[in-house]
Amino acid sequence: MPREITGFSNPLVKQVRGLREKKLRKREGLFLAEGLRILTEAREQGVLPEMVFLASGARPHPLAQELADAVEQAGGEVILTTPDILSKISGKDNAQAIVGVYRDRLKPLAQLDRAAAPIWFVAQAMRDPGNLGTLMRIGDAVGAGGVILVDDCVDPFSVEAVRASMGALFTQAIAQASWSEFIAWLRTGPGQLVGTSLNTDQDYQAPHYTAPTFLMIGNEARGLPEDYEAACDLLVKIPMMGRADSLNASVAGAVMAYEVLNQMRRGNG
C-alpha cells in the first residue's frame, strides 16, 4: 500500500531532499530523477526506483500508476505526497508530479564491455552538469556505449545532469577512473583514443575511425592536458571559421560523434 506523507518536516522528505547534495548522494548511494518521461525511460531499460513519490489528490497518469505498481511489486516504496513537498524535494517551484529515488549506477571500468558499442565518450574533468547530461543524451543518439569520467568530473547523478540527459543516464554505462587506470584498461584491448585539440592541423574528417572509438572531451575551460593529448592515437581539430577557438564541450562531442557514426554508416568500420 502506498504510504502518504503530508508533513514538510517528515524525516524521509528531508533525507530525499538531501539527495540534491553530492555528499549525501555519495553517502547513500542514491540519486533523484524527476518526471514521467525520464522515469518511464528508466523502466523501459529495466531500471526501477527504490522509492517513488507521486502527487496525491489528482488521478495519476496511467504510466505513473503502472510504474508505482511495478515499484511495489519489486519491493520498493510508493509515497503519495503534496505538490508542495514534491517542489521541496526537487528544488523547483514547478515540480514534476513524480520523483524517483534510484540506486547509483556507476560501473567499475573492468565491467565495461567495449565491444558492445562502436563509440564511447571519455569526459575529462568536465565541470558543467548540463554538459555531462547532454553528452549522455548525445551518446544515446549515436548509439554509444557510455561515458567514462576521468579526473575530477561533475557528478553524473546530480539533478541537473540527470535532467539534461533526458533519460539517457539509464541507457548509457557510466564509469569513473583515474587517468592512469583508464589508460591501462584501454590498452588491454582494442580501441582508438581520439582527442580534439587546438595543437594539431589534422581535420576531424580526415582520419579513418575504427570501432571502438573513444572520444575524449576535455575540461570546458582548459581542454585536455598535454600528456593526455600525447597518449591519444589521434588528435584532430574541428574547423573553426569565426573568431572563437572552441566549441562548447558537449557540442564538440556531438560534432565528433556524428562524424564517427557517419563514417561507420558508410561502412568504413
Place this chain on the structure above:
Amino acid sequence: MPREITGFSNPLVKQVRGLREKKLRKREGLFLAEGLRILTEAREQGVLPEMVFLASGARPHPLAQELADAVEQAGGEVILTTPDILSKISGKDNAQAIVGVYRDRLKPLAQLDRAAAPIWFVAQAMRDPGNLGTLMRIGDAVGAGGVILVDDCVDPFSVEAVRASMGALFTQAIAQASWSEFIAWLRTGPGQLVGTSLNTDQDYQAPHYTAPTFLMIGNEARGLPEDYEAACDLLVKIPMMGRADSLNASVAGAVMAYEVLNQMRRGNG
C-alpha cells in the same frame, strides 16, 4: 576620469542590476556582458560598452585598462566599484572583475545581408537562454552570419544567453521577426530553408545544401509547427540510433551546421 561607486544603494547600481530583467532591458535598450574575455571580444569587433564597471583596488588587467581607456575616449563612462557591488550587479557570488553595459544589437530583418554568409540560423520559439547562446557560439564557429529569432524566443540579451555565447553575440547578427515577416523576407531573395524533423525519412547527409542555407531549429519541447515544416525547402532527419527521438536544440543545430559547412568545404556549394 573614472567615477567611483561604493554604495549598494547607489541608483546607478540599482539601474544596472535591473538589466538582469528582460522588462528593464527592453525599456532601456541596454544589456549586460561580463568578463574580460567577452568584453575584449566585443571590442575587437568594434563594439564598446556605454558604461564599464571595474573592481577598484586591484590593478586592472592590461586589457581591462585598454578597454576602460577606449570607453572614456568614446564618451562612455568608467566606474570603479567594489567586488561586492560587482557581484550584486551580475547576480553571481563569484563575479567577474569587469562588467559592461551595451546598447542592444537587434537588427531589422531588412538590414541582414544574406549574401554575407553561407549559413544562417533560424531559432523558432527557442526557450532556453543557454541553447540560444550556444547556438550563437556555434554560428561563430561555422562562419554563420547570425540568428533570426522567430516567434516567442528567449531574450538573446539575457545574462545567461550572453554568457553561453562566449562573445559570439558580438560577431553574429541578431534579428527578430514574426513567422510571416520572416518567410516573406526570405522569399525576396535566394536561400534554402532547412528544417530538422521527425516527419521525414530524408537523412541530413543526403541533400545538397546551397548557400545561403537557413537552418531552422524548433522549440525544445515541441519541435517545428507543421505549417512551418511545410514551408521548408528541405526537411531532414538526423539519425538517432538509441532510444531518444531528439537531440538538444543547440546540439542539433551544430550537427546540421557542420554538415553544411563540410559540404561547402568540399566545394559543393
